[in-house]
Every structure is written in C-alpha cells, then in structure tokens.
Amino acid sequence: MASSEFSHVDATGNPTMVDVGQKQVTRREATAQAVVVLGDEIMRHLQNDEIHTKKGPVFQTAIIAGTMAVKRTSDLIPFCHPLPVEKCKLDIRVNAQREVVITCTVGVTAKTGVEMEALTGASVAALTVYDMCKALSHDIVIRETKLMEKTGGKQDFTRS
Amino acid sequence: MASSEFSHVDATGNPTMVDVGQKQVTRREATAQAVVVLGDEIMRHLQNDEIHTKKGPVFQTAIIAGTMAVKRTSDLIPFCHPLPVEKCKLDIRVNAQREVVITCTVGVTAKTGVEMEALTGASVAALTVYDMCKALSHDIVIRETKLMEKTGGKQDFTRS
Amino acid sequence: MASSEFSHVDATGNPTMVDVGQKQVTRREATAQAVVVLGDEIMRHLQNDEIHTKKGPVFQTAIIAGTMAVKRTSDLIPFCHPLPVEKCKLDIRVNAQREVVITCTVGVTAKTGVEMEALTGASVAALTVYDMCKALSHDIVIRETKLMEKTGGKQDFTRS
Amino acid sequence: MASSEFSHVDATGNPTMVDVGQKQVTRREATAQAVVVLGDEIMRHLQNDEIHTKKGPVFQTAIIAGTMAVKRTSDLIPFCHPLPVEKCKLDIRVNAQREVVITCTVGVTAKTGVEMEALTGASVAALTVYDMCKALSHDIVIRETKLMEKTGGKQDFTRS
Amino acid sequence: MASSEFSHVDATGNPTMVDVGQKQVTRREATAQAVVVLGDEIMRHLQNDEIHTKKGPVFQTAIIAGTMAVKRTSDLIPFCHPLPVEKCKLDIRVNAQREVVITCTVGVTAKTGVEMEALTGASVAALTVYDMCKALSHDIVIRETKLMEKTGGKQDFTRS
Amino acid sequence: MASSEFSHVDATGNPTMVDVGQKQVTRREATAQAVVVLGDEIMRHLQNDEIHTKKGPVFQTAIIAGTMAVKRTSDLIPFCHPLPVEKCKLDIRVNAQREVVITCTVGVTAKTGVEMEALTGASVAALTVYDMCKALSHDIVIRETKLMEKTGGKQDFTRS
Known part of the structure; x- marks a missing residue:
C-alpha cells in the first residue's frame, strides 16, 4: 500500500501539506451536517412560546459563528489550503425527532475542495448552539x- | 420562565456575553470527548503494519490542532470569554470497537469554566483526524x- | 513637554507598548458609542413591516461581530495589551433622528482599561451594519x- | 420589496453570505475616509516642534495597523468574502481645519468589491490614532x- | 537613488504595501532554511535511544507549527500580500555537525512570490524546536x- | 532519563502542553536578540542620507510587527500558554559591524515565563526588516x- 494514500503523510512518515499546484481550477461545493441533541428541558425552552425570542438569537449566533469558522x-x-470561499450557507432547523439539524454548504472556485470547510x-x-444552551443543562x-455531498472535484460524493 | 435562563440571550431577545466580573476565581477543569468512526478501509491502514508510520503523524497532528483550537x-x-488556559491534554486512542476516541481535558484558574474549550x-x-484520512474514503x-466531566464551578458535572 | 505624554512613543521617537506591570488590578469599565446614519431608502426598509425579518438579523449580526472584535x-x-474581557454588552437602537446608535460597554478586572476595546x-x-445594508445604497x-464613559482607572471620564 | 435587497439576509430572515460564484473577476478598487478630530491639547503636541518625533510614529503605526486590518x-x-488584496494604500494628513484625515484605498482582482476592506x-x-493619543486627553x-469611491463592480460610486 | 527601491516605503517616507495588481500570475516557489544549534545536552537526548519517542514529536510539532505559520x-x-498557498513542505534533519536543519519550501500560483512565507x-x-527543548537547557x-532559492518571479535566485 | 525532560512530550511519546496550574504567579521578564546581516548594498541605503526617510519606516514597521507577534x-x-503581556519593548539599532541588532524584552505577571514571546x-x-529590504537584494x-536573559522564574538565566 503506497504511503501516499494518507495524503498528509509523506514517505518519511512526517505530516505534510499536499501540493495542489497542478490541479484544475473548478467550481467545487460541499455540504456537511451536524446534529445536536438537546435534552428535554432545553428543547422545551426552544419550542414553546420562547420560540421567537430565544430560537432566533441562538440559531442566528450559530449561523454567524459557523460562517466565520468556514473562512478560518x-x-x-x-x-x-487557504481558499477564497465564494459561498457559505448555513441552515439550522429542528426535525421531527426534535433534534437540531445544522447543514452547511460551502462553494469555491479553486484547485481543491471544501469538505473540511x-x-x-x-x-x-454546533458548538455555538451548545454554548448558547449550556446554562440550562449539559444534557447536550x-x-x-x-x-453529505461534494461536487466538482476528481470524484463526486453523495452520502447514501 | 426567566429570560436569563439562556445565558447568552438578554431581556430584549438579543444575544449577549454573560458578565462574569463578580464570579470567584477558582481552579476549573473540564473534559470532553469526541468519537470518530472511520470506515473499514481507513482502519485497516491505521491498524496494520502502518501503525507506526501513519497513526503517529495522524494522531499527533490532531493533538496539536486540538491544542491550538483550545487556545482559540x-x-x-x-x-x-478569553481565558488563560493553564493545562490542555489531548489523548487519542482506538477502542475495542475500533473507534477513534479523542479525550480533551482543559484546566484554568479563572472566573468561568472551560467546557467550551x-x-x-x-x-x-476530530476534524483533523478526518482531514488526514479523507483521501482514503469519506466513510467517516x-x-x-x-x-464528560467538569469541576471547580458552581456545580460539578459528571456524565453518568 | 515630556516625551512620555504620547504614551506609545518612547524617548527615541519609536512607538512602544506601555509597561503596565506596576499598575493596580482594578475593575474597569468603558462605554463607547458609534452612530450610523443610513440614508432614507435603507431606513424605510428597516423601519416598516420588515422590522422583524430584517432589523433582527442586521442588528444581531452587528452585536456578534462587535463582541468578537472586542475580544480581538x-x-x-x-x-x-491583551485583556481577559469579563463583560461585553452591545446595544443597538434607532433614535428619534432615525440614526442607528450603537453602544458598547466592556468590563475587565485588570491593570489597564478597556477604552480601546x-x-x-x-x-x-458599525462596519457590520454598513455591510448588511450596502446592497441597498452607499448613502451610509x-x-x-x-x-462616553470610563471608570476604574487612574481617572474616571464621562463625556459631558 | 424583495427580501434579497438586504443582501446578507435570506428569505427566512436569517443572515447569510452572498454567493459570488457566478460573478465576474474584475479589477476593483475602493477608497474610504475617516476623519479624527483631536482636541486642542493633542493637536498642539502633534503640530509644534514635536511634529517629527511624534507625528511620525503615531501616523506610521496607524498606517500599519490599518493595512493589517484591511487584510483581516x-x-x-x-x-x-476573503479576498486576495493586491493593493492597500493608507494616507494620513492634517487638513486646514486641523483634523486628521485618513484615506484608505484597496485594490483587488476578484469577484466582489473591497468597500468593506x-x-x-x-x-x-483611526482607532490606532486614538490609542496613540489617548494618554493626553479623551477629547477625541x-x-x-x-x-468615497469605488470602481470595477456592477456599479461605480463616487461620493458627490 | 529612487525612493521606490525600498519597495515598502513610499515617496513621503511612509511604509506602504506594493501594488501587485499589474503583475503576472505565475507559478512561484521559494525555499528557506533555518539552522538550530542545540547544546550538547539537548542533542544527547535527541540522538540516543530517545530518537523515536522524542525526536518524532519534537520535529513533527515543528513541521505543523511551521506549516500553519506559512499560511499566516x-x-x-x-x-x-495574502496568497493562496498551494504547497508547503517542511523538512527537518540533523546534519553531520549535529545541527538541526529546517528547510521550508512554499509554492503558489500568484502575482507575487513566497519568499517571506x-x-x-x-x-x-525553529522557534517551536526551541520551545520543545528549552526545559532541558537554554543553550540554543x-x-x-x-x-536558499526562489523561482517563477521577475528574477530567479539561488544562494551560491 | 525521565520522559518529562522534554517538557512538551508526555510518557507515551505524544506532544502535550505543560500544566502550569500549580506554579506561582510572579513577575517574569525575558530578553531575546536577533541579528540581521544586510548586504553592502542595502546597508548603503540605510546609512547614508536616506537614514531618516528609510530607516525610520523600516525599523518602526519591524517594531510594530514584532510587538504584535509577541502578543500572538x-x-x-x-x-x-496564552499570557497577559504587560510589557513589550523592541529596540533596533545598527552596531559597529553594521549589523542590525534587534532586542525584544517582554514582561508579564504570570505562572510561566515569556522566553518564547x-x-x-x-x-x-527580523523577518519584517527582511521584507522591507528584499526588493534591493536577497543578500540578507x-x-x-x-x-539573552530571563528573570522571575524557577531559574534565572543570563547569556554569558
């Protein structure tokens, strides 16, 4: 098995950055998801009448923190690799199982993909949702x- | 239910930092855990004869990235709140179920705790382990x- | 006139950090204000029926960006000097002259004050409010x- | 009025980054200005015989801080959006009304403009000029x- | 002698960024070297039987810190200028004179070179190697x- | 030889931060020096009549960059460990051998020292002096x- 299969480990066993200099500049997108399970007490606060006054700032703070983290x-x-992020869309919603589902889609026109972004x-x-709720309970x-998906690179990926 | 229960949302529904000025300076510690499930192909690479040349740099890179993130x-x-981190210990091991278990303990002498750190x-x-392995597969x-645990604040916590 | 009066310029005319090592640790607070004048078109959007869907995210994004900047x-x-910020409260409102008034109060227990924070x-x-509104007009x-005020240092200050 | 008019607020009322992926790469420039009014006491120090030993380091520190902030x-x-800044020119001078006038011009070849930069x-x-002078007085x-001006985007702008 | 010869000092004697907007986008690489001389005591620890348990983490931490610094x-x-680094290769070895030789090669496709990177x-x-060894001795x-070398710009350079 | 002698390598051979939680808070200072040897051509520019217009901005930019790096x-x-830097004094001069000698003294009241700062x-x-001069020559x-010296910790140090 060639040592290059772990792309960030070189032949001498040291970690290293991959050289993407020869790769094609293409439009690339990736979507990732994180699910946060908040305990019953926290969910009661988020779902009842506090939905506007509380869920708004909690989720918006998380969207902003997530966006800034994408760029960093x-x-x-x-x-x-540092990449000139062109698109970053974070969506946060509560699903039928009362879980908080965070979806983050990033787009770039570059030589390498944005999965990690x-x-x-x-x-x-997700960490920001945690921070905003943790005074109520650590049952998170x-x-x-x-x-979930990536397109535009050597090989597309869709989670089945 | 008092609006102060979401500690980072104020009475007008806007997000805000908690004022910790009046809290006691105590020694506080917190331990968190993340589990990374790598698919069979990746685990084969990490567990066989490549264990020294590959697991070393992969896990050490993750330890360093995690430590730097704690400080940030x-x-x-x-x-x-910005805190003068005094201790940060990351431990990464493969458990019996062949999962990568990351444990991060942070300590500080300050007015507020280090759960988020x-x-x-x-x-x-965990993201760094992902990045080091993703060329092999996105089955991660x-x-x-x-x-897992926190001590030194108003209320200790141990995950049962 | 002693060269020390510009505290960040030393006797040889070079810029330098003040040594605060011998100063007292006290609780210090400072409040600053910025006023953003948005042109008529933008204000119409913020004040009419869009008040909830638009002003909320615009002002909350500004509060979050301002808080993160305080820490940086x-x-x-x-x-x-790097300071362990304990309190940061941003308030944004529209005054009678239809100006956006941003008030930022920062608190710390340290050897130097938080005016610059x-x-x-x-x-x-203020820059973030600008960024959120600039697609409508650059009449900002x-x-x-x-x-506006500072307390806890050698000399208190209140703008008259 | 379409919700897209606040470019950073999406249809659901959440803040979001604009996708610039489809925009044209062009050379874009923007010039902004900030005016700092220093009280009489500070101006006396900057304008008399101290002009070389003090104004030099004060203004040069501000130029450097402004340049680093542009990149951040x-x-x-x-x-x-993160942009590959190609040009950044800061000029600071004292005008006839004894105000400190800071002009910052930024240039980039990219899909979006550099007004915010x-x-x-x-x-x-401007904040750095403040910091360098504040030991003398808070009358700032x-x-x-x-x-002041922007070129190279969909629509040029010149402040009239 | 024209004032432009110090490229970061303008005609008025103020520091400034060079405008690279009109320069050609080319593939550029640069290699730099730092040599760290560790005293006898530290070298004994790195070279004997501790070579695997100690040199590994010391050098790998330095490689990672160096890579992250390149990007910053x-x-x-x-x-x-901020540049989209495409390649970064750090190599650390002990030479015949028992000195630690750090070689860092950076590559980019951009309008300006990566010598400073x-x-x-x-x-x-080098600073990280210092930090990892300093508990043993400050004889470093x-x-x-x-x-050492740069290619792809107006003028190639090879240290003779 | 105890594994603790490399303070940042733990018993399992992984890199780690030292826990300074139990150490004493004391006033600590450290002074470091870097020497930059600029080739003849560059020195001619810095020493002749350009001494005011050029050396000023070159050295002041380096002082500012060094100060900001200390904090980072x-x-x-x-x-x-992150430390609340209280003092940072950079001095840059040309010695009799026409070398640029940079001296950086940092002070803090904390549980660990500021050698690395x-x-x-x-x-x-030093890197900034390089960057400001490199358009003239890479003979640097x-x-x-x-x-050079450290005080206030377990053991003082003065370079002999």
Missing part, C-alpha cells in the same frame, strides 16, 4: 457530524 | 462529541 | 465614534 | 467614516 | 535563517 | 536569534 478553516486544520462550519455552529450531545 | 475558543465561539479541542482534533463520521 | 482588540491595535466593538458593529456614514 | 476584514465582518482599514487606522472623536 | 504570513508581516515557516518551526541558538 | 505567540507556537518578537521583527541573513 485553513487556520484551524493544519494541512488545509463545510465540516468545520457545521461543527462550530453533538452527534453525526458528517459530509 | 473565545475567537471561534462568539460569547465565550474542551469541546472545541475535541472537535477540532464524527459522533458523540460531549462533555 | 489587542490583535488589531498594535500597542493594546469598547471603541473597537462599537466600530466593528459612520459618525461620532467616541468614548 | 473577512475575519472581522461576518459575511465578507477600505472602510475597515480607515476605521482601524472619530467622525465621518465613509466610502 | 500575511497576518504577521505588515506589508505581505518560506522564511516565516522556517523561523516558526537559531542561526542562519536565509533564503 | 501562543497562537503560533503549539504548546505555549521575546524570541518570537525578535524573529518576526537572520542569524543568532537567541535568549
């Missing part, structure tokens, strides 16, 4: 942060 | 990012 | 960014 | 931060 | 940080 | 970056 991905993940945006938005779990 | 928590999460460190370490899920 | 003041202003928070919140002026 | 605009303003550079330079007001 | 060069050096990466990697000197 | 040390060096400040100031070497 290469500053957080050691071997990510989308995952970082969803993760930091961020689960299932994962890539 | 207040820069990522809008209403977190521990959670952010575990999350960014970060799940169960959660607080 | 020493990273932006070359000779500001309050001014930076108000300024970045940020004016009268100034310190 | 997308890190400060939540929905600004120019405004952020002028604002942070930053006023009239505004866009 | 324009945030550290006031008049550097390569030099910054080598410098921060970083010497000979210099550019 | 824990963001650059993976296992450095002083070294980082000197290094980034940064050499002899080293700690």
